[in-house]
Amino acid sequence: MASxxxxxxxxxFEVRDAEATTETWLPIGLLTSWNRNESENEETADTTTNDSEGYYSxxxxxxxxxxxxxxxxxxVTSGTPDPGQAYIDNEWAYRLGADSQNEIRWRHKTQSVWVIWDATVTPGEQSGGTNDKTSWGATFTRCGKPxxxxxxGGGTT
Known part of the structure; x- marks a missing residue:
């Protein structure tokens, strides 16, 4: 079969509730877009020498x-905020130092494996105009190896 x-x-996308007494993951709801950049914060060392014959290394x-x-x-209709958004905005975003790291996990609904990062979070801007819905966003920066x-249950959703 073709790909x-x-x-x-x-x-x-889900965030871990670090305050929960049992392992609890909170889905981040109503997302409209996402972007993963695996080269952000990459650092390289130039190893080019005269022996490289003019080619970069x-x-x-x-x-x-x-x-x-x-x-x-x-x-939601009861006035309760989305659990993932609320946790990010009201708990995680105010942590400093070693406490600023938490876990995020993500996968496609067709996959049976989560990718988990230790990460920090930077809240995004919220905005809207007269005929808009209010926007929401966050940026997660990976800390360490994924x-x-x-x-x-081993299945996909």
């Missing part, structure tokens, strides 16, 4: 990555 592209809307000394998510500021974990 098929996957839908961008099928990606799932380098070694990667540091790997980095970010995920930016954007969406609509969410409140890891993976199987989806509970």
């Amino acid at each position: 098929r592209p996957i839908d961008a809307r099928g990606w799932i 380098q070694d990667v000394m540091q790997r980095g990555a970010i995920i930016e998510v954007e969406g609509l500021y969410a409140q 890891r993976t974990a199987p989806v509970a």
Whole structure:
């Protein structure tokens, strides 16, 4: 069977509730776009020498990555905010120092493995005009090496 592209809307992003007594992941709802950049914060060392005969050479000394998510500021009909957005805005965004790191995980709905990052978060801007919905966003900066974990139940959603 030929390879098929996957839908961008099928990606799932969740943050870990570090205050919960049991492992609790909170979905980030109402996303409209996302961007993952695996070369953000990359650092290289120039290894070009006279022996390189005029050709550039380098070694990667540091790997980095970010995920930016954007969406609509969410409140469900009961007036309760989206759990992932609320956790980011009210808990994670105010942490400093070693406490500023938390976990984010992501995968496509067709995949049976999560990618998990230790990360810091930078809240995005919120805005809107007269006939707009209020925007919401966040940027997650990976800290350390990524890891993976199987989806509970082993299936896809």
